[in-house]
Amino acid sequence: MDEMHGIMQKVLAFVDGPDAAPRKTKGRPQYEDYYLDEVERNYLVTCKELQLIWMVCERTAYRYIKKYSLTDVGDGGTGQFRLGDVTDAISTYGIDFSRKTIxxxxxKRRIKTPPRP
Structure with a gap:
């Protein structure tokens, strides 16, 4: 009976849509509801990192940049974008992304304090 109840919950969650089902990240509860602070929103990511975040090829990444109006904030058009703008585009337009990559x-970008002697 419990098995049937679990199956019905999965079916109803699928029918209601992916947003209706609770999202779980396997073994990493710290990633479930993570909000960027102001410093993290201002991190600059390159086009290569955007490809990894969006899990797409280079051509598709450039199409997404143009389609979702992401502005290049790097010096001289170096292809750097604010991470906050990228996450806003992900949440606004429902783009698939890799939470693990973010x-x-x-x-990688966190400032680490040197170990004490």
């Missing part, structure tokens, strides 16, 4: 970019 978290890896954030972890």
């Amino acid at each position: 978290m890896a970019i954030l972890e």
Whole structure:
């Protein structure tokens, strides 16, 4: 009976749409509801990192940049974009993305304090 109840919940969640089902990230509860602070929103990401975030090829990434009106904020058109603008486009337009890649970019950019002697 419990198995049937679980199956029916999955079917109803599928019928209602992907947003109706609770989202879970396997083994990483810290990623479930993560909001960027102001410093993280101002991180600059390159076109290559955008491709990894959106899980698309280079050509599609450039189409997305044009379609969703992301502005290049790098010096001299270097292809750098604010991470806050990218996440706003993801949430506004429902673009598929890799949460793991965003978290890896954030972890790479964090300022680490040197270890104490």
